[in-house]
Amino acid sequence: MSASNTIPAVTRRPSMLRQNLREFWFYFSESKTAVVGLVFLVGIVLMALTADFIAPHDPAMQYRDCFEQPPTWGAAECNFILGTDYAGRDMLSRIIYGTRLSLIAGGIVVILCLSIGIVFGVVAGYFRGWVDIVIMRIMDTILSVPGLLMALVLVAILGPGLLNAMIAISITYLPHFVRLTRSSYITESSKEYVIASRVSGAGMFRIMFITILPNCLAPLIVQATLSFSTAILDTAALGFLGMGAQPPAPEWGTLIAENRDLMLSAPWTVTFPGLAILLAVLAINLMGDGLRDALDPKMKRS
């Protein structure tokens, strides 16, 4: 991506983009762990997309003969690979369907943060002065409260539920995106290509979003990846506390919460959903590390 820092985005041609992508893949694939993370993430996404076909059972179906069945392979009756929960529902199917909720939650949080954060950050960086001060002080305020506590309070206002949890989490992550956009926007805006574009008569929006913004994207992509994984964690944490997705939704944190009373008698009902969270978050973080090394020269591994 070093080329994109010096060459104005306006003159970039498709071949340029392809070359950048190739360069990016070269650095990214240098890290084996990052590739493992990527492959794993692709697997999780596929699992979410094909949940209807690969899930062995209906996630809401209650098998009345098989309450709290331990994991079994190939038994004649009650054959559930990861066991069943307190209501006789298949854990594996619930976890597979839960993948959808977690990925959607993470995705929506990242999209909300990116779109709103970029607009606020660019506006703060372009106008400076009072606009900048007001926006940044609001962001400082949000940051001064621990994320999970902030999200809890927001959910208390909005009411519990997966959608409200996503909105609340987005608000708590927003400051990171605004700060990143603003600081790289300010660094970029004093460079010559911006002055050149201004001199040649580019309007405000053109300078903001077409000239400068593409050159600020690298750190934002890294931040988005890391936020994707923490959003999955925080959605699950809110679900666990009973403030996120509500039962019977098979959200991973909610699954742990609803089976918590059984954790000593039927530990598999708690163990596997948590393992799913850990593996998903781990995969994304592995990939995020690789992305950071490949995209962000400032944070490059020493």
Add this chain to the structure above:
Amino acid sequence: MFYFALKRFALLVPIFFGVTLMAFGFIRMLPGDPVAALAGERDMTPERHAEMMAKLGLDKPAWQQYLDYIWNLLHGDFGTSVLTNRPILDEFLELFPATIELGLTAMFLAVVIGVPIGIFAAVKRGTIFDQGIMGFSLVGYSMPIFWWGLLLIILFSGIWGLTPISGRISFLYDVPTVTGFLLLDALISGEEGAFASAMHHMILPTIVLGTIPLAIIARQTRSAMLEVLSEDYVRTARAKGLSPLRVYGLHALRNAMITVITVIGLQVGTLMAGAILTETIFSWPGIGKWIIFSVFSRDYYAVQGGLVLIAMIIMLVNLVVDLLYGLINPRILHTGS
């Protein structure tokens, strides 16, 4: 130094107003008016409603309510709990030592393990030790700690029966509260076995709360050390024939400590967020559990007070970290930020 401290303190003023405004707005953004929320299912005559509104100062214009609110805050009045009818500050201060105690032990664990393994990973860079430590750190960093806590309870308390499931001390002991820190109180009481029981109850919560800070500290110590290890003075120290312990432990670590201390300071927020989950899992009678309880029992004045108090504590800790940073690294005092 004084100027530096003053400047840092001035930066907190807008955040203070931001946080109080947010906390003030919180009560007003709740669906329905606060009095109706207090009344709950019960019917209320319009006269009684107006009386309650006047008592809570809700009949005044919003800006005046806000000024009153700030005025009360500055006089140490953080509102009254609807549930217990006690001042929120009193409730907070009563429970806070339990959270601090857990936070301190967790931080102690994170630093005592995180810093040495971070240094070790940096010194053995690229080896299997380095990769192993960084792998563990990444797993720790990705850990859903509420699940981690339950998993440890299943293993250590359920299957092996080694540790208690919840609480701060066995009910067999009745330790009088002196400091609020149970470990100290247990020692002071002189009751046989009380201290051991309190320690025993702390093991799992400490591990759970310390996991994420431990992972972050190990990672940051490693990268800070890597940066320092390539400096000339480290090479010189090694060339002089100093022992590795002296070179890494004294020359390098001292300079890496600047980053490490900042990172440790930044973990206070992580600890507070972690305390909410950890205390819920282990029924630990601290601030985290209290906040969750207040949210669920719709004691919104307690949530509001807790929010402001926690934000202020974190602000103060960050201020102290900034000042410490200035003391360790005097260069920062003279560069305008």
